Amino acid sequence: MKELPKINQLRDFQAIIHYGNVRAAAQALFKTQPAMTKSIQELERILGVTLLARGPQGMVLTEMGRVFEPRVNTLLNDLERAVDELHQLSEQSQGNVTFGCSHLPAFSVLPSLINAFQEKNPSANITIVEGQLCELIAPIRLGRLDFYIGIESPEISMNEFTVESCFNTEFCIIAKKGHQLSNCRSLSELKGAKWFFPSTRSGYFKGLEDFIFPNGKEDKNIVIYGDSLVIGEQLTLNEDYLFIAPKATLEISSIKDLITRVPIKEKLPDALYILLYRQQQGLTPLARQLIDKVKQACFCLLTDKNQ
Incomplete structure (x- = not known):
């Protein structure tokens, strides 16, 4: 039978890559440098x-x-998940769940949802990673994320994943109340506006940018790219930027009295929200519990339905 590496050897290899040298890796794993080198x-x-x-x-x-x-x-990652799944089966409320989601759910419904879930499962460790699918696809493939819920990116191959189409949601242009362009009725009236766009230049968001600038950006167009709703909020409220977001952003309690929808006649394309996870990985019992609650909360937020 072929000799195979030991788990500790693989962990040592992983630690050296992570820390960049044998000394730091040895300290992190409470080993001596000679033992790590050997x-x-x-x-x-x-x-x-x-x-x-x-x-x-x-x-x-x-x-x-x-x-x-x-x-x-x-x-x-798969071995850790297998051990964790066994622990979850024996201790229903214990275990680890790490998942990714796009920015709006992370900014709105998830904090209270996770808090309620944690109260019912006090021994569970929940980690949320915020980002678009193209940013998080690598950790999903490596098994570092249990699942992801967010906007689809058609250019990404999904053959290795279980994918559920969850719902479509409407996007719109948002400005602060009182913005000089807040009552514009057409995209043509927004020439010269300052824009905040997601830094993702692919999938749905690439299509949005093409929609806003069908002939390409002009020199007078000021565009800042970023993935933080907090930065987008500050640029919108304090620096007169426009940004594009799901219509449900208008209902976020902390900012809904400060922002408004720009009523252009052109309809922005809807976005499809999906849920995905690795086919070979499946979902742990705790992740299955959480995923149902996340789907329901996002559905209620993004489709204007009450929970």
Whole structure:
């Protein structure tokens, strides 16, 4: 039978990549440097290749190391999830759930939802990662995220995922109340406006930018790109920027009295919200509980339905 690496050797390899050198990795794992070095040498002996080499700034991956690293990450993540799932099955309220979501749910419904979920499951550890799908697809593929809910990106291959189409939601142009362009009825009247766009230049948001600037941006167009609703809010309220967001943004309690929809006649394309997770990974019991609540909360927020 072929000799296989030990879990500790894989963790040592992962730690050196993360910390950049043997000394820091050894300290993080409470090992001595000689023990860490011996572990990596034994791993390389088993594999028959060199994984790490010394560089000017510390340890760097060799070509073989770059091939091996994502496999190690996936294997260790899956093993941790398997152990966690068994713990969850034996202790219903315990376990870890890490999921990704787009910005509006993270900014609006999720804080209170997670708080309520945590009260019912006090031993659960919940981690939320905010971002668009194109930003989070890598950690989803590596198994670092249990699931993702947000706007689809058609250019991303979904063959390895279970994907559920959840709902469509309407987008609109938003300005602060009293903005000189807040009553404009057409996109043509918004020439010269200052815009805040998501930094994502793909999928739905790339289409939105093309919709606003069908002939491309002109020199007088000021556009700032970013992925923070907080920054978007400040630019809108304090610097007279316009931004594009789901219509449900108008109902966020902290800002709804300060912003308004620009009533242009052109209808912006709707966005499809999806839920996805790796087919091979499945969902832990705790993740299944949470996912139902997240879907329902997002549906109510984005489709104007009351819970």
